[in-house]
Amino acid sequence: MVDVLSLALVAVASAVSLFMAWIIGAGSAGATPFAPAVGANAISIMRAGLVVGVIAFLGAVVQGGSVSAAIGTGLIDGVALSPLAAVVVLLLAGGLMAIGIVTGIPIATAFTVTGAVIGIGIALGGAPAWAKYQEIASVWVLTPFVGGGLAYGLARVLSREWAPESICIPALAASVSAVVANIEFAVLGGPDGGQSLASVVGASLDSVTVHGPLVVTLLFAVGIAALVRFDIHRDEHRAMNRFLLALGSLVAFSAGGSQVGLAVGPLLPLFDTMAIPLTAVLVGGGFGILVGAWMGAPRMIKSLSQDYSSLGPRRAISALIPSFLIAQVAVFLGVPVSFNEIVVSAIIGSGAAITGGAGISREKIFKTLGAWVGSFALSFVAGYVLFIGISML
Template identity: 60%
Template sequence: MELAAIALFLVAGLASLFMAWVIGAGSSGATPFAPAVGANAIPTMQAAFIVGLLGFAGAITQGANVSATVGSGLIGGVEIPAVGVIVILLVGAGLMAVGIRTGYPIATAFTVTGAVVGVGLAIGGAPAWATYQQVGAVWVLTPVVGGGIAYGIASVLPRPDAPETVTVPVLAAIVGVVLANVEFAFLGPGGTMGSLTGAVGRQVGSGLGTTAGVAAVVAVGIAAVVRWDINRDEAGGLRHVLLVLGSLVAFSAGGSQVGLAVGPLLPLFSTVGALSPAIILAGGGVGILAGSWLGAPRMIKSLAQDYSDLGPRRSIAALVPAFLIAQVAVLLGVPVSFNEIIVSGIVGGGAAVGGGSAVDPRKLLVTVGAWAGSLGLSFVVGYGVMTGLQVA
C-alpha cells in the first residue's frame, strides 16, 4: 500500500476515534443517566464514569448491526473512499461538538446519516430508499411511542389505587422479558450473536415453550427481587430500579451509537483486511468510554436540569421506553438518536405529572429545530465538500 493511502487510512481511523469521543461526551454518554441525575439518584461524575464502562461493553457486544447499516446500507452501488469517510466523520463530529459546546443535544444519528448520504450521492451512489423508509419511520415514531409510553407510566405510578409494590415490579418484569430475548455477541453458536433464551434452548431443546419458559423465569425472578426491595425501603428500591434502568440504557447506547463512529470504517478496512470488525468495534468503544469520562458531565447536567423537574418515578417512566426503543433499533440495525429517545421520555413523563409547566417549551423547540437542522446541514455540507474535493 502506498504511503499516501496509509496516511488516509490513519486519518480516517483518527476521525473515527474523534467521532466516538464526541458520541461518548454527548449522545451516548449523557442521555442514559440524565434522568437518574435529575432525580438525584446518582452524582453527575459517577454517572459519567459508569456510563463509559457500560457503553464500551455495549459497543463490543451489540454494535455490529447498526455499524453494518451505516457502513453499507445507506448508499448503494459505490464504496465510500477514505477521503469520504474522513468527511463524514468530521462533519458529524463537528456538529456534535457544537451541540456539546452550546449545551443543546444535537442528534448524532441525524448528523452521521445526513453526512453519509450526502457524501455517497456526491460520488455517484444510489439512494437506498427502503432503508431510508425504515430509518425515517423509527425516527418519526420514537417521540410518539417513547413519549406516549412514558406518559402512561408516569400517569399510573403516583396513583393510590396502583401501589408501587405492584406497578414497578411489573415494569421490571417487562424489561426482564425483553432482556432475556436480546441478542449479544458470543451467546450464539460458535461465538455468534444470540440471546439468553436461545442459549438455554440449545441446552434443553429449542421451541416456543422453552423461550416462553426462560422469559417467564427471568421476569418472575426480577419482579420478586424488585418487590422485596421496594417493600423493604421504598425510596431506596425506586433508586435501585432507576440505576439499573440507566445502566441498561447506557449499555444499549453503546451498542447503537458505536455504529455511527465506526460504521463508515468497516467497508474501508475490509477491502484491505487490515483490521477485523471486532477490533474496530472495540476501538470505537474505547473512544466512547473516553468521551463519557471526559466530556459527558456538561450534557448530563443540561438534560437533567433543563428539560423537566424529574423525580424517581418520572425518571423510571422515561428510561423504560428508552431501553425498549433502543433494543428495537439495535435489532433492526437502525441508527437512532438517544437524545431524541430520552428527551421524548422526559417530556412525556413530565407532561403526565406537571402538565405544560414541567417542560420548558422554548428549550424543547430549539432542540427539535437543532435535530432537523443538523440532518439537513450535514447532508448539504457532506455533499458540498465531497463534490468540491472531486473537482479539485
C-alpha cells in the first residue's frame, strides 16, 4: 500500500513538475530571448517561438544538471525530500505562480521554489545549508547591480559616435565567443563531469603547446569576430539582426539550463531511489519547456517585442549580453536564479544609459522587488507551516 501511495505521489509530482516547466517555457525563459530580434523584425513571432523552444530544450538537457542538483539536494543538509514533500513543494510553487499569472503580480519561480524547498526541508528536520545560502544570496543581490551595470556600460559605448559598429560588434562577438568556448557541456565530459569545447579541442594540442585551451579560445574568438566584421561590412542592418538572433539563441540556451532545475530539481531524490538517470529527468523537464514555448511564448514575445522595439538593436544587445553571462555564471555555480530579475535589471541598465533614468518607474521597480522578496518569504513560511500541518495529520 505504501509503495502504491509513493508511486501515486511521484505521478502527481511529475505532473506538477511538467506544469511548472510549461509555465517556464511559456514565460520569460521562452519569450525574453528572442523578443529583441522580433522587435527589430529579424525573425517572425511564430518562428521565434519554435526556435526558442528547441534551443531552450537543448540547454535544459545539456546544462540543467547543476541547478537541478542544487534544488534537489543542495538546499538542505541531513535529509532528502520525500515523495510527499516533493509534491507539496511543486504544488505550492506552482500555485503561487498561477496566482501571479492571474493577478499580474511578478512572482519569480526561482524565489518560490527555493523558499518552498528550504521551508519544507527544515520542517522535515533538515539543517540549513548556510554555505549554499550565502552563495545564492550573493548572486541574487549582485545580479541587479552587475547586470544593470554591464548593460549600462555597453549601451553607453554603443551609443557613441567614436565607437562604430564595425569595431564594437565584432569585439563583443569575440568576447561572447570566448565565453561560449569555455562553457562546460555534459555531452563532452565523462563520469567526472562536463568539459568545454576549448578543453576538449585543446587537449589534442598537448604535443604542440601546453596552453591548448587558451589557443583554442583565442582562435575561436578571432574567427567569430572576423565573420561578424565581414557580415557588417556587407550589410550592417542585417548583420546587427543576425547578431541579435545569435545572442537570443545563447540566452535561450542559458535559460533552459538555468530554469529547468526549478521544475525537476525537487524530484531528483525521488528518482534517485527509482534509479532513473538524471538525463531522463532533464529530457522530461526540457520537453515541458519546449511545449510551453511553442504554445505560450509567441503571445508573450509579441507583447515584449513592442517594448524591445523601442530599445533599438544596440540597447537590446546591451541587455542580452549581461543576461547571457549572468545566467551562465549561475549555471556554473549551481545557483537557482530568476531570469526575470536578470533581464529586467539589464533592460533598466541599458535604458538608463540612453535616457538617464527618465521613463523608468521607481514605483514599479520597488513593487517588483517587493514581489520577489515576498515570493521567497511567503513560500518559505507557507511550506514550513503547511508541511508541519500535514505531518501532524
